Amino acid sequence: MEVNNRIYDRFEVPFFIERQRTTSNFNMPGNHYHNAYEIYYLLEGERLYFIKDKTYHVRKGDLVVIDAYELHKTIDAGVPAVDRILINFKRESLGFLLPHTQDADLLSCFHKKVNILKLDVDEQNFIQALLSKMLAENQLNSIESGLYTKLLLAELLIFLRRHMERNVEIQHEFLNPQHKKISEMVEYINLNYSNRLTLASLSEHFYLSSFHLSRIFKKLTGFSLIEYLNHVRTQQACKLLTGTRMSITDIAEKVGFESITHFGRTFKSIVGLTPLSYRKKYLQKD
16 A cells, blocks of 8 residues: 555644645545644535544534544545635644643534534634634745644634533434444444454345445545554554553454565555554653
8 A cells, every 4th residue: 555655644743734626526634643733724615524433524614623542534525615724733732821721621613523613604714814813924934934833723622622512412313324334333343343254244244235335334434444444453563562561462353464574565565664664663752
């Protein structure tokens, strides 16, 4: 699998923001998760956004929040013109603000079972103005702009926290029965990734032909079945590599890889580093 290094490179910095406009149909080039929080605001167009185990239809004015290490991918929704603003940031980017916000918990919005915020017109105007300031300050690259960007990020996080407190969580509505079936399948994989899972066993479990299962899984999530399973296993391996002292061999077995060789090859194809290099690079940082 080809690794999109540009995607992974941006997570080397504590804070990243960009505005991107596209005029042709496309799918997100990298299937990924990362050790940074993500905020995605759609200015124009429509996208399908697969997050963890569900696919959401994101429309103009919607705001998406994704927790660190949460697997996600955007998929073409048939609307070629898309304009979005994307923020990735690590906890450290909030710097001196965190000790003063322990009670408020600026990051609480990422720990709720809410990924999509539907904003009214006034809220959209507020968010767009705030994000425009962040984009402008980020271009200045000065000491003052760095400080101001952190303050603006804190303001955005406070808005998200308050919005979630005011609005009762809306039950997720599946786009169609196929989306519901795939969501059930993804939940099953997320719970059983450490076991031996194959296309044949999943087809039998969910009463679908292998061909039909493969086709609709790819169409509705953006992943092939094997890609998704490998990403889930690699995602869990990343957590164990940086959060425990388990041996790499034991980690490979624990997350479901049948050999250390397969684990090493798959891990590097997804992350861009060997498991040992990843552990050395991030063990003391995150």
